[in-house]
Amino acid sequence: MNPETVELLHQGAAELKLDLTASEAGFVRLLQLLQEGNARFNLTALKTERDIVLKHFVDSLTCLRGGHLDGTLQVVDLGTGAGFPALPLALVRPELQFTPVDSTRKKVDFVRATAQSLGLENVAPIAGRAETLTRQPEHRDQYDRVVVRAVAALPILAELALPFLREGGRLVAQKGPLSQEELRAGQRAAGELGAQVVEVEPFALPVLGDARTLVVMEKQRPTPARYPRREGVPNQQPLF
Template identity: 70%
Template sequence: MNSSSLELLQRGAEELGLDVTAQFPAFERLFELLQEGNSRMNLTALKTEEDIVLKHFVDSLTCLRGGYLEGGLSVVDLGTGAGFPTFPLALARPELVFIPVDSTRKKIDFVRETAAQLGLQERVMPVVGRAEALGHLSEHRERYDRVVVRAVASLPVLAELALPLLREGGLLVAQKGDISADELNAGRRAAGEVGGKVQVVDPFGLPILGDARTLVIIEKLKPTSPKYPRREGVPTAQPLF
């Protein structure tokens, strides 16, 4: 990464109240591994250095707003793709343990190899699978402190996929763009149906670029009915609300 990209990363992190200068070498290595991975398979649509720094690295770090991801928590990253937001968050917050989940094996293979290259294999433990299936396995159901999610599905779909994985008192941290009132309303009703409640809606601008983002926090208040999540594809094809 060139020096202006590192400066952008630092400025973006500073806007979020973070200092990631000690992690610069790890972010540079992550950048290289993404470029290499992208030349072998289609990992991410973002190709320029500036886009990767601002729209992957800094954008992922915005999930730390509000302090919902602090301390020794287990965090599922649902639909992690090439490892976002897992990698920037794991670099910025060494206490967190991540379980990046994706249904695409080659993406999870990339995440596993990248975690090892970054020395994060002890606390980044990827799982290949669909949320609809993992949500019914006792090793994953109602086990985790947090589910974090970026760019995967609408809020009602996310509620159905994520809440079964959370322990009572756990939080879904959903990073969205400019969420509509209709989506938010449907998300509130879906959250209630699966044992949760929307506790926080925090709109903000992406550092430096200003693009609209919203962090939505759903707390799990009671156990999720065993009928959720519904079978593969149904949550998306027929959202709860």
């Protein structure tokens, strides 16, 4: 990582009131592993160091806003792709135990190998679809948090993510600009699935200023057993 990019990483983190001195080497190595992975198979559309550092690393760390990931928590990263937001979060929060989930085995294999190479013992990825995993007792109602970035619209996310959570658990969805229509549909879906939207926080991505929104849902009752519907249905026929 060139010195200007290291500086951008620290600048972005400072805007989030994070000190990355202890984890800087991990981020440098993660960038290298992503670039090597990209050379072998297309892992991420972002190719430049600057884009990866600001739009993947710093962007992932914005999930820490609002304190929803403070504490010792079991966290699913639903639709982790190449490991975002799980890997940056795992580097700065060793007390969080991450289960990155993705339906594409190739991506999960990359995340597992990368976590091992970074010495991250708090990352244990699994391959599978949320619709299927949340039908298994070892995954349904088991987790304290689900984090999610760039996977689907809110009502779809609610159906895929909320079944993973224990009562009192929270879904932390990092979104771009959020329309009132999507928010309303998300609120209705949350109600149907046993949860409530408890926070909607618009903010600007550090350094770049792009619009982001953190949406937090809290699970208050068990999700009805009929949810999630079978594979693909939440996407094809969103609840609201």
